[in-house]
Amino acid sequence: MKQKKLFFRKFKDRLIRLFSAGAVLLATGAMIWILFTVFQKGRDCLNLSFFLHPSKPFGMADGGIANALIGTVLITLGAAVIAVPPALLAGIYLSEYKDHQKFASFLRFCANVMMGMPSILVGLFVYMLLVVPSGNFSGFAGSVALAIIMFPVIMRTTEDMLSMVPYALRESALALGMTRTRTTLRIVCVSAKQGLLTGILLSLSRVSGETAPLLFTAMFADTWPTAYFTEPTANMPVLITEYATNSPFESMHTAGWGAAMAVTILVLAINLVTRILFREKKHVR
Template sequence: MVSYSSRRRKNAITMGLCLAAALFGILWLVMILGVLVWEGFSGLSWSVFTEITPSMGSDGGGLLNAIVGSLMMTFFAVLIGTPLGILAGTYMAEYGRYHPLTSIVRFINDILLSAPSIVIGLFIYEVLVAPFGGFSGWAGSAALAVIVIPVVVRTTEDMLLLVPSQLREAAMALGLPRSVVIRQVAYKAALAGMVTGVLLAVARVSGETAPLLFTALSNNFMSTSMSQPIASLPVVIYNFTKTPDENMQQLAWTGALLITFTVLAMSITARALSSRIKK
């Protein structure tokens, strides 16, 4: 029989190893964020938000066209992907909870959640870019929407499954149709969690570069036409880091800082909403 002191010693060793692993991961995260703030904050100025990307060898410039392009494509991606994800998650949780099709859809959704984004970009390239003979903002939004959908599906299903069945039964006992019960009872009870899923999806697609390289491409001009190639912040950062121009490299650091803290803010908001649900 293992003695009490031996169990305490093993527990202390295990806890020490876990703490060391956690501190090791946090150390690298702090170092990465520190370098990002150090390099990116020095280039942060009002011109970053008011001027378009510069050409090689020129001074000044900003990221206005890239920021606008990213916001437009992300907006349309969420606009396309969120309703589809909510409807699919609602079917899986409310109508087809025990149907064999739900297991198949859930399996495919899990594959999409872990699929490399570059594969999604190649798929949209073959479907929307190559047949129509050109890159466009719509193709970029479609690629991002494919990434948004599985995140929203998973969170919608999980949140609706957490709603107590007694609430649905009480509403149905009053003679309400099932669709009304879902809209007025289930959705309201799971609203915070569903909003959290949308925020997580936005955070996921905000920094995606690979699918946009194959779909929206980029340009150095101020363009709001979604039917033409359009600049985006991740692609501009990727392109600027490959140049020897110091001004472009500084803008790349500043763009990376903007994306990182935007994603961090949305993640914190999602966590706060998640904590509210648990309480």
């Protein structure tokens, strides 16, 4: 009797481990399938002119993605310029100044709400905030939308990273006669430098593939991104969307896959390099 019960327990264990292995296989299999498809279908676009020429209107041959590539870099860097300084300051406030705990936890709650905010709503918000008053779509509006997405993410990682700096460091600096500001900037932030950079780069890699917030802000254009502040600016995610859904031409689909491959490589490269350069420090809770 006892023997039988043990058998069943072991059998159940085996079964669940099999299921676990299957789940892992499925998850990694999905990843490999997706990456394989992207690279296989995008391979045809791997030539220099594809990366050097601007996109052309529907139906014209020899379109490239150069303008969208530059546009995406512009919009993403613009977003970083807008979001990083205030987000770092906000993170510093949450971690270093503990005199209004109620207010701080309210802010943390707001940040969580914003992190869970559907990205298309950010697009709507910036549309009403910038596009309607100024009367035109612009790359700048796209940057602002992405910046709003980055802001709470960087703020929370900054707080986490600064909280991990030991108190002895702050106390020694203050004891030497440094001001509070100098202690924070020169001692605390510098010792958490790696963590801060990781947070910023990972959030950058995340927003560089965001599509929904750009649909109504940066929009798309077949021109070089010369008027970042006043005109629709070409960018990769919207280009992919346009080519994949609004075009009956096979060549457009191929170009779409090429663009998809470029975005995937860009995002994964930032991600991988960040993770390798700054090995994640495990959170201590």
